[in-house]
Amino acid sequence: MSTPISEYIFSDAQNLKELERLQAIEQIFDPKTRQRILTTGITNKWQCLEVGAGAGSIAQWLATIVGESGKVVAVDIDTRFSANVQSSNLEVLQADVRHLALENQSFDLIHARYLLIHILDFEVALSKMLDLLKPGGWIVIEEPDFSVAKAIVGENRMCQSFQRVNLAIQQMFADKGMDYALGGKLPGIFQKYDWQKLSLENDTPVSAGGSGIAKMMKMSTMQLAQKYIATSKATQSDIENFYLFADDPNTSAIYYATVAVIAQKSDVKLNPVALV
Known part of the structure; x- marks a missing residue:
């Protein structure tokens, strides 16, 4: 059964606040994403698929890398913020990747960041991406844990509230049948396939209050506060303490890890073991 679009946790976010959050993610994480993609050897003429395009920065960057002889297709269930990203070799599609219909198209590179964690049947989305990948093509997937x-570091009451908000995040995903630790399971998922090359990265920064990651997580919490409170794992007081913690330059925390997989598809047809 497919997850309805309305179940995306940020689907009811206000336009301006959601754009601000997406742009914060781009500012923080795009440099590392670009480094990972460049390790594939991407060059002009490549055909690329960006899944979950967000505000469109990576899709636009890919379009400059592949040049006029290449092409980028950017797909998202919500194209509010990517539809106006313009380039002659960039096509933006509003679609669910699990049901994406692209006639006779395959790709040299497929990239997705912070996408699968939001999809109940994420293995369907992953399988669809692998089907769209050319033999010898590359896939770069980045997911949070x-x-x-x-x-x-921080006052005890704020540290306790930080922990309770994290428990609320866990419960929110669990209530939707999703896994808030999916990133940590990516290596096991990908190792069930036959790859020519496979590399893994785990980025787990310790972030001070007021840093980019802390600010971005505060933005997310402001949008999702009522959903967190609805889990009964965190209170309004915990939410407010989390804001104070995220703003305080004297605090530090690990907000989450980003686990990345960079894999090259075998030249022969993949024979995956069933995902669990």
Whole structure:
């Protein structure tokens, strides 16, 4: 059964606040994403698929890399913020990747960041992406793992609230049948396939209050506060303490890890073991 678009946790976010959050993610994480993609050897003429295009920065960057002889297709269930990203070799599609119909198209590179964690049947989305990948093509997937979140330095009451908000994040995903620690499971998922090359990265920064990651997580919490409170794992007081913690330059925490997989598809047809 497919997850309805309305179940995306940020689907009811206000336009301006959601754009601000997406742009914060781009500012923080795009440099590392670009480095990962460049390790594939991407060059002009490549055909690329960007899944979950967000505000469109990576899709636009890919379009400059592949040049006029290449092409980028950017797909998102919500194209509010990517539809106006313009380039002659960039096509933006509003679609669910699980049901994406692209006639006779395959790709040299497929990239997705922070996408699969929001999809109940994420293995369907992943399988669809692998089907669209050319033999010898590359896939770069980056997913968060919130299970490593930990307050390290801060007042005791704020550290306790930080932990309760993280428990609320876990419960919110669990109530939807999703896994807030999906990123940490990516290596096991990908190792069930036959790859020519496979590399893994785990980026787990310790972030001070007021840093980019802390500010971005505060933005997310402001949008999702009522959903967190509805889990009964965190209170309004915990939410407010989380804001104070995220703003305070004297605090530090691990907010989450980003686990990345960079894999090259075998030249022969993949024979995956069933995902669990």
